[in-house]
Amino acid sequence: MRGQTSLGIPIPMFSNIKEQWFSNIRGDVLSGMVVALALIPEAIAFSIIAGVDPKIGLYASFCIAVVISFFGGRPGMISAATAAMALLMTTLVKEHGLEYLLAATILTGIIQIIAGYLKLAELMRFVSKSVVIGFVNALAILIFMAQLPELTNVTWPVYAMTAAGLAIIYLFPLVPKIGSLIPSPLVTILVLTLVAITLELDIRTVGDMGQLPDTLPVFLLPDIPLNLETFNIIFPYAIALAAVGLLESMMTATIVDDLTDTSSDKNRECKGQGVANIAAGFMGGMAGCAMIGQSVINVKSGGRTRLSTFCAGIFLLILVVFLSDWLKVIPMAALVAVMIMVSIGTFNWNSLKNIHTYPLSSNIVMIATVAVVVATHNLAYGVLIGVLLSALFFANKIERYLSVQSTLDNTGNTRTYVVKGQVFFSSADKFTTAFDFREALSKVVIDVSQAHFWDVSAVAAVDKVVIKFKREGTEVNVIGMNEASQTMIEKFGVHVKPDALDQLGKH
């Protein structure tokens, strides 16, 4: 049978374009506007985290959103400048400056495209649900922490403004009719800006944070020496950026898949992220990736196709270029309120509720992921620790599926050990200690035909047992070794066949 999957089918090009772009025009255009409005405070906030002018984040958000709408693998997902990426750039910008950031952004894109061709998206299957929850929660905490500088050592009007902003964000949608028609973050920004201007409050505004865009982005080459030294500076950053960008993008894609009950092409998404970052780098923008909060807002506002992402990017550019004079007077407190909303919306609150019902190991994985991220500000480390811990806990669980039972025959001279279950590095010691070497016997039979030997540690453990018995003067007969070691991964060629499980059961 040909083309069973949605990828292999020769779907005609034109109907595909219609489906992925124009099947939901009204919903997509409206949600694009809502997302664009919410992207402005985010892009400004993340630029500040990275230590660059707000225009770098705004240009990046525009470029990434527009480019990913064409090249991405998940229609309806929003990508732009993100907190996760911005946090990784801070030292690079501080030590080497903006031009190196742009170069690192381009290199990030190249690495991501390579990852897409190597189909690294498939590695996501090793990232367990607990790690994903930990990642999302850590991200929410990082976004919140990034707002703290704006909230420490400030005058009381800032606190009042932020609190008022949050109140408007969450209470305005409850207003009948207009509540669900006008984005409440926009209302917050407008109201707080008007209040700040009329009361002539002396608080920080967006204009104080750096340069805002006044023109359309232009193509430019990063002004850096093209040599090995430059490469050595930017490469570690680019690798980290590429990894975190892909991780967050893959997780967001899964969230959007679930919400919309549709499938996405994850490897295409990797390549799309790469193309988008390269474009951003050449247009003077910082690296970005998919955004969990914004993607949820997009789906909630009715966005489903590529058109929604495209519109978000285009509206963002129009708003920013033509309203930059107005953007300058927005008080930072308004942005902080919006960012706290994004943080709250990103956090997986159910995970706190479920913490009593989940197994301890899952909770440890989740909390370890969060802790490592909060400590290092690098989401990739958190995921790495999470995946390692998950693997260890899994090995620990599987090693319990090993039993060694023995019977003494009538003569009292021969003992038969029957080994059942999984023998591998983690359970090898348990396997060895299950034998009683002190028992003086003339013969021992070890039946391993119902055991599965997964690695070299397992085979070595059997050898060790045999040698130990020999030293005691006991004759050892191992039966079923061939069947058992057939299951060793290296020779394990049956896993592609549907009866692989039955074959396993036969041992």
Add this chain to the structure above:
Amino acid sequence: MSKIIACLDGSPGTHTVCDYAAWFSHKLNAPLELLHVIDSPKAQAPQDLSGAIGFGSRETLLQELVELEERKGKIEIEHGKVLLEEAEKYLLNKFNLKTYGFQRRGSLLETVISLEEDIRVLVMGKHGTQTELRSDKIGTQIENVVRAIYKPVLVTASPFQPPQSFLVAFDGSPTARKCIEQIASSPLLKGLAAFLVYVGHPSQEMQNQLSWAKQQLESEGFTVTTNTLEGEVDKSIMSYAALHQIDLVVVGAYGHSKIRQFFIGSTTTRLINRSTKPVLLLR
């Protein structure tokens, strides 16, 4: 096992599709299955442009969407069931034929491709629900389906008439020669009068080709009439078919690439468009 599969979508031609499918089922002694594909887009959530996300928004949103789609999905399944039941009843009453109706979700194209192995002949209506009776447009799905699978596809049209004769549009191309071999070797059209038609300037080469084709069919017991016509392919074939009261037009479908078709158009598509007779497409 190979089956005749009839695609039903509730468009006006549903009964004709059933009739032809039943005829093939009888002729080939193959079971008939009725397929209804649910490919409507997802339910539209109520517009919420508040743009605010808070405690558990993701979970709430997911729950809302699931409920909406659940309701919509149930109605669609129910609608399809009624359609299939009616068709089954119709076939049982008219032809005393027991059929099996089933529903699938997804696009028609995906569904047909996944069923391809089991298909003997696929029967579709000329007009889908979206191109209702506008004779200048064939159902949007037909060409995509015909291009995607390598099984015969019958595109029905006009009121049902048990086929007595068929016409083969023959141009000597490899696709056409394959098509002749397929007809000769299959019980599909056995016992029907065959008309072998070539459109274009007559040449010695063409005469050879035609006599080869004629011989192929005659050796399998067909009565063959050959003819050479001039003029535009689709028009001449259709007027010839009308003149000789031919009941079925057979063509080797889409021998050319999609790119070529983009520039010069497809004879097959034009033929289906213009035809007032059912068209059997072989690949």
